[in-house]
Amino acid sequence: MKKKKLTALLTAVAMMTGILSGCGSKGAESAPAEKTPAADEASTEQESAGGESGGTAAAGDAQPITIWYYWENEGHQATLDQLIQEYNGSQDQYAVTAKYVPFADFKKQLSIGASADELPDIAILDSPDHASYVDMGIFEDLTGKFDVGNYYEGTVNSCTVDGKLYGVPFGANCLALYYNEDMLTAAGGSVPTTWDELKETAKALTTDAVTGLAFCSVQNEEGTFNFAPWLWSTGATSYDINNENGVRALTFVQELINEGVMSKECINWTQGDVMNQFIAGNVAMMVNGPWQIPTMQSEAPDLNWKVTLIPKDAQYASALGGENYAVVTGGNVDGALDFLTFATSEEKVKFMMNQFGYISADKTIAESQFAEDSPYYPFVEELNYAMARGPLAEWPGVSDAISLAFNQVITGTATPEEAAAQAQATIDGIVK
Amino acid sequence: MDEEKRLSRKTNILFSVIAVALLCVLLFPLYWALITSLKTEQEIFQNPPTFYPHILNTKSYAAQVETGDFNMFRSFANSFLISMGATVIAVLLAVPASYGIAKYHFKARKAVLLSFLVTQMLPVSVLLTPMFIMFKNMHVYNTWVAAVLADATIGIPFSVLILKNYFASIPKDLEEAAYLDGCNKFSAFVRILIPIAKPGVMVCAIFSFLYAWGDLAYGMTFILDQEKRPITAGIFNFMGQYGTKWSYLTAFAVVTIIPVAIIFIFMQKYIVSGMTSGAVKG
C-alpha cells in the first residue's frame, strides 16, 4: 500500500523531470504535480484508505458519525476508542469514528470548520468554550433529550444558554491542593485549611531546592482556571473584581511570589508542567486536577502525596472543569443522539470516568465512584464548592482580562489595585 | 582544477579548529536536546543540571515509535511525500519564473516580483480558513495533496527571489552562444542555464523541502486523519494539557532530525558541491 503510493509519486516526479529535460519542450508550462494521472490515483487511494479510523470498519451502508476530541493522553484515546468499538458493535446503523484534534488547535479547527461547513457530528469540547459555539449556532438544542437532573449544577450550567440545553457534560473535574506528605512531615507542618495557614506551611516547606507552592498561572484560560479558586474564595465573582475581595485575591498571589514561596516560573508552567515539578520534588504543594493522578501514579509510584481542599479565605471555592459533548447542527443529528444515549448510560459513564481518572458529572454516580481513602475522593468533596466559568459567549474576553491581571501582579508590572481596576474596565466593556 | 590559493598547513589546522569550535557552540542546543532525551524526567528537573545522563533512559525513544494513533514511520512517510511534492512543485515553477524575471525585462516585471513577495506577507493563521475552503471545494481536504499545495506556496516565492540573482549573474554571451548553436529560448534555458544555476536550484530545493518538512499549521489544519498527518504532528503527543515531557519531546526532536540528516550526509557530496562549486566561469 505505502509502496504503491511512493511509486506513484516517483512516477509523477519522473514524468515531471521528463517534461523538462528535453530540449525545446515547453517545460515552463507544465502543470502542477497533482494534476498528473499518477498522482491523482495516489490521492484517491489515500482517501479510500483513510476513510475509517477509530471503530470497526463500516459494513454495508452504515452512516458515518465523526467525533472530534482533544485528549493527547494515550490512555484517554484508547478508552474512547473502546467505547466507540462497543457502540459500533452493538448496532449496524451508524459507524462512529473519532478524530484527534490537539487542544491547542481545537478552537481554531472548530472555527475554520464552521466557516467551511466541514464539522464533525459530535464535538467533545472544553466546557468554558461551550457558550461561544452555541452563540455561533453550530450546536443542536438538546433540551428534553437527556436527563441531566442528577448532574452537578455547574456542569449543566456550562452547556446551558438562555435556559436551553446545548450539550451533555462528559465528565467533571475541579482543582484541589496536592501536598507532598514526606516534606510536610519533615517540616513539621500540618495540612493547611486557610490562606494564612497555607502561606505559613508553604514558607516552612520552602528550601533552597524546593518551593512551597505552585499553581499554573499561564496567561490564558488554563491560568484563569487556576486563579479562579482564589478569586472566588474571597467572595468576588469573575465579573466583579475591582473591590476589596478581588484585590485581596491578587494581593495574596503577590505575597506568595514576593515571599518566595511560589516561583514566578508558574506563569510559564502548564498544569502538566506544575505536576512534573511536583513529582520531581521541586515543589511541595500544588493546585491541580484529578486527571493528573494516573500519570503521577505511574511516573512516580514512590512519591508520598495526598489531596485536600484548596485552603479558603472567606469560603471554600474551586473551579469546575471538564468536557461536554455537543451535537453539531447540520451533521447527522439522529446518529449523534443515538451514540450519546449509548455513551451517557450509567454503565458506560462509570467505565469512562474510571478509566479517565475523571469524576462523573452525574452526582449519584460520583458520590459512590470512589472509596474514602482513594486520592480521588477529596475531589468529589471539592466538587461541591466548584463553580463553572461563565457560561457566557464572551467568556474568552473576560478570562483574558482576569489572566492578564494576575500575570501583571506576579511579574510585578502592576499593583493588585491597578491590575484589578484595569481588568474591571475591560470586563465592563464586555459585560454591560 | 581549483588549485589556486591553497591555505598553508598551519592556517588549515587553525581554521579547522575554529570551525569545530564554532560547530560546538552553535550546535550546543542540539547536544542538550540529545542528552535531555536520554535522561529521566527527574534528572531533567535536577538542579544543578547534569551534563550527561546519569541514569540512561531510552523509554522516551520507545514512545516515539507508536503512541496511540500516532505511528512514527507512517508519519515520516507522510512528511516525505508532502515535502517532496512541495519541493517538486516549487522548483518546477520557480526555476522558469526566476529565469523569466532575471533575463527578460518585460513591463510587469516589478509588479510580478512584488506580488511574489506579497504572498509571503500574511501570517499563516489568516490563510488557513480561505485555503481550507478552497481545498474542500477541490476535494483534496484531508489528503496530503492539500498540504503539498499549501507548502509549495512558501517555497515558490522564496526560490524565485534567490534564483533570480543566480540567473542574472550568468553572462549574456553564454545564452547567445547557445542560440548560435541552434537552441531556442526554451532549450537554451533548459540545456545551458539550468545546469549553470545548479547550486542555486539545489539550495532552493533544500529550503523548499525544509520549509515543508517543518510545517505544522498546514499539515494539522488540512489533514484531519492522524494516519495521514506529517511527522511534526507528533509533537502534540508530548506537550499540552498533561505537561511537557521533556525527555519525550527532545527524543522527538532527535528523531525528526535523523532521517533528514542522514539524507544530507549521503547526498552531501552532491549538495555541497552543488552549493559551492563556482557557478560562473569566465
Added chain:
Amino acid sequence: MAKIKKFFRYENVGILFVLPAFLYMLVFVGYPIIHNLILSFQDVNAGNLVRGTKNFILFDNYLELFQDSVFTASLWNTLRFTILCLVFQFIVGFALALFFSQRFSFAKPVRGILLVPWMIPITVTALMFKLLFATDIGIINFLLRSLHLIEKNIEWLTTPGTAMFALICANVWIGIPFNMILISTGLTTIPKELYESASIDGAGKVQTFWRITLPLLKPTIESVLILGFIYTFKVYDLVYVMTSGGPVNSTHMLSTYSYKLSFEMFKYSKGSAVANVLLMILLFVGVFYIRATTEGEND
C-alpha cells in the same frame, strides 16, 4: 495569432516563464488575501460567523486597533524583534559564510552540518530554547552562574525585557544558517578571476571585500534581507510556544495577536485587521525593496 506571437517576441517571452508560478500563487494565496481583506472590513465574531448578517463596518476595526494598547505594543515588539534579529543573524551569517568560503579541510562538511538547526520543526526549537532558558533548571543560568557572571538566576522568560531577548536568541539561532547558506551560494556567483586580478593589482583582503565581494553580492544580500525581514516579521510558532506573547503581553507580535483575536477570542474581523496591518507594513518594505533593487534598470 500573429499578434500574440509578436507580443511574446523579445522581452515579453519572459512572461511565459513566469506565468505558471504566478498563476499558482494567485490561486492559492491571492484568494486568501482578498478573503482576508474583506473580512477585516466586516464585523464577524462568534455570533455571525455562520449565521446572521455580516455588516460592513469599513475601517472601524482598524480604528479600534490603534486604541488598543496590546496592538500598539505588538506593533512595536514586532519591529524591534525583526530589526534586532536581522542585524545579528545577518552579521553572524555573513561572517560564517566568508569564513567557510576559505579552502580549509573541514570547511564543506562543517558548513553542511550547520544547516541542521533548519531541519528541526520550529515548534521543537522553541521548546528546546524554553528548556535552555528555564530559570531554575535551565543550562544558560547554570553556565552564567558557573562563570560567575551572575549571582542569582535570571528569570529569562518571566521578565518582560529578558523574554524578548530569549526570543531573539532563539530566532537568531535559526536565522544564522539561513543567512550563511544563502550568502555562501551568492559568493559562488562571483567570478574568481576578479579576485585574482585584484590581488595582482595589490589589493588587500579588506579592500577586496569592500570593492568586489560586497558590490557583487548586493543582489543576494538584498534578497536575503528582504526574505529575512518578511519571515521574521510574521514570526509565529516560535513566540507562541516560547512565551505565548507573555509575560503580560510583553512579547506579543502582530502575528500572535492576530491569532489570539481570531481563534481564541472569536474576533475574526479584528484578527484579520491586525494581519492586514502586518501586510501593509511588509508591502511598504517590499515596494522599497523592488525600487531599490531595480533602480537604474532600463525597463
